[in-house]
Each structure stands twice: as structure tokens, then as C-alpha cells.
Amino acid sequence: MARRSWAEPYKIKMVELIKMTSPEERLRAITEAGYNTFLLRSEDVYIDLLTDSGVGAMSDRQWAGLMMGDEAYAGSRNFYHLRDTVEEYYSYKYTVPTHQGRGAENIISQMLISEGDYIPGNMYFTTTRLHQELAGGTFVDVIVDEAHDPESVHPFKGNVDFNKLNALLNEVGAEKIPYVCIATCVNMAGGQPISMANLRQLREWCDNNGIMLVHDMTRVAENAFFIQQREKGFEDASIQQIVYEICSLTDAATMSSKKDAMVNIGGFLAMNDAKLYERACALVVVYEGLHTYGGMAGRDMEALAIGITESVDDNHIRARVGQVEYLGELLKKAGVPIVNPIGGHAVFLDARRILPHLPQEQFPAQALAAALYLESGVRAMERGVVSAGRNKDTGENYMPRLELVRLTIPRRVYTQAHMDVTAESVIDVMERADQIKGLRFTYEPEVLRFFQARFEPVN
Ligand code: F0G
Secondary structure (H helix, E strand, C coil): CCCCCCCCCCCCCCCCCCCCCCHHHHHHHHHHCCCCHHHCCHHHCCEECCCCCCCCCCCHHHHHHHCCCCCCCCCCHHHHHHHHHHHHHHCCCEEEEECCHHHHHHHHHHHHCCCCCEEEECCCCHHHHHHHHHCCCEEEECECHHHHCCCCCCCCCCCECHHHHHHHHHHHCHHHCCEEEEECCECCCCCECCCHHHHHHHHHHHHHHCCEEEEECCCHHHHHHHHHHHCCCCCCCCHHHHHHHHHHCCCEEEEECCCCCCCCCCEEEEECCHHHHHHHHHHHHHHCCCCCCCCCCHHHHHHHHHHHHHHCCHHHHHHHHHHHHHHHHHHHHCCCCECCCCCCCEEEEEHHHHCCCCCHHHCHHHHHHHHHHHHHCEECEEECHHHHCECCCCCCECCCCCCEEEEECCCCCCCHHHHHHHHHHHHHHHHCHHHCCCEEEEECCCCCHHHCCEEEECC
């Protein structure tokens, strides 16, 4: 049988109307927002590709789950459903719900990190690194070099470089490394997967050195899809099987369920060690809520449990990543420089190559995201020097090699025609790229500055 194109394995039952804006309205909106797309009102956005977080469309089953919320303060039925689902699909024995991913990051960082520790990871993520630093640790990037090169077509750019990991081990010793933090489908690298072979090797390395392995499993299903497509031996494995195996190779996990699991809010910390679970329960009551709800309503835990089962469906994930690839291919065909290979949750524009006239000090990716909004009302996100922030010790800007604009595709929300319009908009912006001006700060928050910073054009 001939291979057919991907198509969504669902049909649309309800729609949300969106507003079209004029160029004048958009100029006013982006000026008021200080050239930061995070500060735009959603009402002023036409196609919202800011993030894939909390913006997915829930299924009718998930909506039905909301009606089954057991809003007891303690021991909600939905908590037990969630806990059992996490164990069945993700292998982890103990689950502590949190209000979202960073709630889980806070708890795991406080439990495991002591002042002066080092936490190796396959590239930083903004909130993850901040919680490691707030707990007294220092993040060390041990991802393969290819991950920092937008043009490299390495199939597993999320892999760990064991030379870097061993160099750290030799320098600081195992007692200063509480755990290795491994993300599946690495966000900041462009939605790039880690291979099962690399993960298995990492498991062995951790066992040999008595170091824990913590999994940022926010986009584990998308990682599983790339393993199924690219890694020998997994052609016939289901996404569900691959996801389970990935999780089994790790000791604990933080989850932002607003991504893969397609709920609007929520997350959890999961683990296999009973003692660690006891400590997490003691901390979650301080920062989130009782250990059987964390920061979540009963109904949200129910929708999450159902979302997990839908997220590992082979047809779902093929269409999900298929849509991202569709947009990426349109841009590639038009000669727009993007991160290769195309990632799982987003297409990343290479702002360095699109705006070669702007030095990194003038925030090319931030300027490009603002220009795209002005052009068409498409909202994207900066993932470059603004997101990278400043070194906590020296106060200097981190200058990441990747200076990117992320076109993030929400799950089950937009159509192929929306992808067409997005591509046309990006291509139009490219054509007048030399007229785009750099930016400078008018307000710079101390931490996670990209969320609320304000800018003005440099003349
Ligand atoms: N880890 C990864 C890899 C993430 O992408 C995110 C969130 C988090 C942790 C934190 O989870 O937002 O639920 O507290 N990423 C969003 C994004 C914000 O747009 O990439 P959270």
C-alpha cells in the first residue's frame, strides 16, 4: 500500500474565533508591549505560536473528564487515577502533582542539590537551570557539540557527550554531582531527540558512578517518535512502548503536562524511590498543596490522566510532528534558514543568518519575533541571548551560539492553512530583513528576563 500523507486523527467539534488586525493596530500593540511578544494581549494575535505550553486542544474525553472531578481536599479519586496512569505509561511508582513543570523542578532541586554542586544536563532550560541555581548548584552543558550548530543534521542532537560528562566528573568528583538532568526532545536545541542508545549508556554511566538520573519528560512522546523513525531496532515498536522504556531508564522525572499531555495546566514530579517520595511529600505541602493534589484541581488531574493515554497514540504523534515538519519544509523550500533537522514541537528560525547585520548585543531573535508579529499578527518567541540571561556569578550575558525564533505549534489547534499563512509571513519578513532594526533594553528583570523585559528599536 502506498504511504499516505499525515492527517489529523480527529475532527473539529467546536471552534474559537480569532481576530484579524490591521498593520496600524499591530504597531500600536507591539510598541505597547515593549517589543516583547510575551507582553502582547492574546486578543491582538492572529496565529499564536508563542509556545506549545498549556495551549493544546483537549479532546471530548478530556472535557468529559473535567466533569468527573473529585474536588476533595485529600485523597481525590482523580489523583489515584493519575498516579496509576503515570505508573502504567511512564513506569514511575510515585507521583506528586504540582501546579506545572517548574513546581516539580523546584522540589527536585531543593531535595537533591547542595551549595556548590554541579548538575550536568543536555542543554539548559530556562526554569530548570534557575531552580538548580537557586538551590546552590551550577548547571553544566554536556550535550553533543552538534546541538549548538543549527546546520548540523545529526539525527540525535539531544545526545550527551560522554567526554564532557567525564571531564566534569574528573574535575569535581561524583560527590559533587547529585544527578544528571536529561531532557527528552531538547527544547532549547530546537526540539531535538536523545537516542535510546545514548540514554542506555547514560544509565550505565550513572550506575557506575552512583549518580541519579532525572528526566525532564515534558516532550517524551515526541522524542519517542523520532526514535521510532530514526533509530535501528525501533521501527516496529509503538510510541507507548518507547516512552515506557525511556522512562524506565531514569530514576525520577519532572513533567510539565501542559505540553505532551495536552492539558491547560498542571505537572508532576515522579520517582521510584520511597524515601525520596517521602521527602517530596514534605516539600510539596510547603510550595504547592497537599501531596494528593499539589497545585491541581481534581478535574485537571482527571483530564491529565486521559491526556497521557492520548499522547502516546501513534496516529496522534505522527500527525503532531507531521504538522511541524510540514511548516518546516515550506520554509526550507523557500530558503529560510531554520534549525535542522526540524524539531518535534517547533520550527526554529536562525536569526543570525536572517539578520546578519545585527550583532547579538542587539538581540536579533527578539527583533525578528517582533517584526514577524508586525508583518502578520503571527506570534513567536525569542530563544537566544535574551532567554539565556546572565551568568549568576559574573553578571555577563550568556552568549548562546543559537540565536533563534521559535514558531511553536500548539497540539491539535491549528490547520494546515494556518501553517501556510505562517510560512508566507516569514518569507515576506525575510525579503525585507535588511530593514529590521536591533533592540535595546528599556527594562530588564533580574531573573527569567525574557518573560517581562521591554525593548525599543536602536536607531
Ligand atoms: N522543561 C521544559 C523542557 C520546558 O519546555 C518547560 C516549559 C518546563 C520545563 C517548565 O514547565 O512551564 O510547566 O513550568 N516550557 C514552556 C515553553 C514555557 O514555552 O517552552 P512549566
